[in-house]
Amino acid sequence: xxxxxxxxxxxFASGKGSNAQEIITRFKGHPKIRVALIVSNKPEAGVLGIAxxxxxxxxxxERERFLKGDGYVPVLKKKGIxxxxxxxxxxxxxxxxxxxxxxxxxxxxxALLPNYGGKGMYGHFVHEAVIKAGETESGITIHFVDEHYDxxxxxxxATCAVEPxxxxxxxxGKIHILxxxxxxxxxxxxxxx
Ligand code: GAR
Numbered sequence: 324x325x326x327x328x329x330x331x332x333x334x335f336a337s338g339k340g341s342n343a344q345e346i347i348t349r350f351k352g353h354p355k356i357r358v359a360l361i362v363s364n365k366p367e368a369g370v371l372g373i374a375x376x377x378x379x380x381x382x383x384x385e386r387e388r389f390l391k392g393d394g395y396v397p398v399l400k401k402k403g404i405x406x407x408x409x410x411x412x413x414x415x416x417x418x419x420x421x422x423x424x425x426x427x428x429x430x431x432x433x434a435l436l437p438n439y440g441g442k443g444m445y446g447h448f449v450h451e452a453v454i455k456a457g458e459t460e461s462g463i464t465i466h467f468v469d470e471h472y473d474x475x476x477x478x479x480x481a482t483c484a485v486e487p488x489x490x491x492x493x494x495x496g497k498i499h500i501l502x503x504x505x506x507x508x509x510x511x512x513x514x515x516x
Pocket of ligand 1: 339342343412444446449499502
């Protein structure tokens with residue numbers, strides 16, 4: 324735990340940030356855990372607007388430094404970050420960061436891993452592939468992050484039906500409901516252990 328006695332989370336996100344918003348809301352006023360930083364690789368990402376609206380510090384990261392440089396580890400350490408929460412973050416996490424936060428980086432994936440994961444499998448591409456394959460079930464996977472895409476140990480899964488007539492959009496809607504319901508709660512449980 325950091326010296327300020329809070330457990331500090333950094334949320335990494337590349338997009339709209341609806342999961343980030345749910346996590347921020349969950350820990351607002353929490354006695355032990357707080358979202359201390361939002362990290363994004365995209366200047367136009369909606370999540371940066373959320374950070375601003377919530378009064379949370381934001382960090383825009385640059386590709387070379389993140390993937391091949393120090394992985395922003397000194398910046399995260401200086402901020403007292405204890406856990407890294409990926410919520411729709413689309414760059415691979417470099418070894419420098421994994422080594423600096425062993426067992427303390429988690430991700431949410433919008434499918435039932437080990438299926439429909441890996442490079443290029445994010446957001447709509449996942450839902451399109453699930454529907455195209457004729458699956459009758461999909462879901463979410465919350466897992467520890469290792470050096471391979473969508474590969475680390477599973478922490479939690481939840482499922483939903485894929486029904487005839489579902490489109491990538493309707494399936495994305497069902498998945499988001501599951502994510503918002505479970506991700507903040509699973510994070511809290513894991514961190515409080
Ligand atoms: C979420 O559905 C998340 O599972 C997915 O991106 C979406 C982000 O939505 N992540 C991946 O596909 C990672 N491979 P949000 O910006 O509204 O939270």
